[in-house]
Amino acid sequence: MDAKADGWSSWPAPAKLNLFLLVTGRRDDGYHALQTVFRLLDWGDTIHLRLRDDGAIRRVGASVPGLPEYEDLVVRAANLLQREGKSAQGVDISVDKRIPSGAGLGGGSSDAATVLRALDRLWQLDLGVERLAVLGLALGADVPVFVRGHNAWAEGVGESLRPIALPPAWYLLADPGVHVNTGALFQSAELTRNAAPATMVDFVSGVSLGNAFEPVLRRREPAVEAVFQVLAEIGTPRLTGTGSGCFVEFATRELAEAAQVRVASRVSTRVVGGAARSPLLDALEAEG
Known part of the structure; x- marks a missing residue:
């Protein structure tokens, strides 16, 4: 359109x-x-x-x-x-x-x-x-x-x-094809609900903070676990939100695309860039 x-x-x-x-x-x-x-x-x-x-x-x-x-x-x-x-x-x-x-x-x-x-x-x-x-x-x-x-x-x-402010980065995204019920995950007895609060200094310094839902979902969904196993060959896979989307971060597009080639026969992926701000803001400004 x-x-x-x-x-x-x-x-x-x-x-x-x-x-x-x-x-x-x-x-x-x-x-x-x-x-x-x-x-x-x-x-x-x-x-x-x-x-x-x-x-x-x-x-x-x-x-x-x-x-x-x-x-x-x-x-x-x-x-x-x-x-x-x-x-x-x-x-x-x-x-x-x-x-x-x-x-x-x-x-x-x-x-x-x-x-x-x-x-x-x-x-x-x-x-x-x-x-x-x-x-x-x-x-x-x-x-x-x-x-x-x-x-x-x-x-x-x-x-x-x-x-x-986040540095430029490129991401290899993988979708295991699992539709996650967020409510069910929040109710899971396996979910860690009392994590020690992190600080922005922790994040900026590179401390691995993880995703509370990752271990729960990987145990529940074999398709998610399978994607994690493949992505682990090219970097450190992470879960976004309550899943099931997985991603690996790279410093450049070239590195992300090279990694994509390595897993292309086993996992469906796409390479996308991190935005400095939402493209919606650019569109609104362009409209005056």
């Missing part, structure tokens, strides 16, 4: 990685307290929007199997923004889906954030990033980082964000 063709505009919705993920306790509200670093990528989905003057909000094209349209995160995001901004306008939404679902790469959250940011511009609501981030949190804990558009040190349920 061409940008601006037949009234459509196109907006990036980047994927993310969790460079580590700790569960440090349980909050009074019952949610788990987390620590992580979000790394935005220069690859992801594309959201297409076409304004309507009848107030209707519609998902156009392929939908998620078994998911009613009104439960789709992009539709929920548009409805929430419409109510909050008291807008009489509507929108058609189409998604070019590249980020696999249930892989811990933030696809649904990023799609929702892009809808919030782009429609705030297109509907001329001008609610501001802070207010949009609060709206995003009502849709999911990962949505605010995509709304803000910066790599971040995150705490709380993932909503307490501090921008962090």
Whole structure:
């Protein structure tokens, strides 16, 4: 779909990685307290929007199997923004889906954030990033980082964000094809819920902080364990989010692509770059 063709505009919705993920306790509200670093990528989905003057909000094209349209995160995001901004306008939404679902790469959250940011511009609501981030949190804990558009040190349920400068890096991503039920993992008796809190100094100095969900998922899902075994031949594999996406970090694209060749016959992978900031911010600036 061409940008601006037949009234459509196109907006990036980047994927993310969790460079580590700790569960440090349980909050009074019952949610788990987390620590992580979000790394935005220069690859992801594309959201297409076409304004309507009848107030209707519609998902156009392929939908998620078994998911009613009104439960789709992009539709929920548009409805929430419409109510909050008291807008009489509507929108058609189409998604070019590249980020696999249930892989811990933030696809649904990023799609929702892009809808919030782009429609705030297109509907001329001008609610501001802070207010949009609060709206995003009502849709999911990962949505605010995509709304803000910066790599971040995150705490709380993932909503307490501090921008962090990350060096250039390239990532070899592998998708074992397992759709992970995040709720089930959080309830697992095997999950370490009382990790000692890390500091930003720990992270910057290269201390291995790990991912609390990795050992649980590797024991539960043979496909994830198999991918880890292959990736271990080319570097240190890590799990992103609650999985099942796995990745290995490299300093250059050339190193990542050379590693990709070594495992190509056994694991389906892609090489992507880490972004200094969300490509959505560039798109918003380009639109003026």
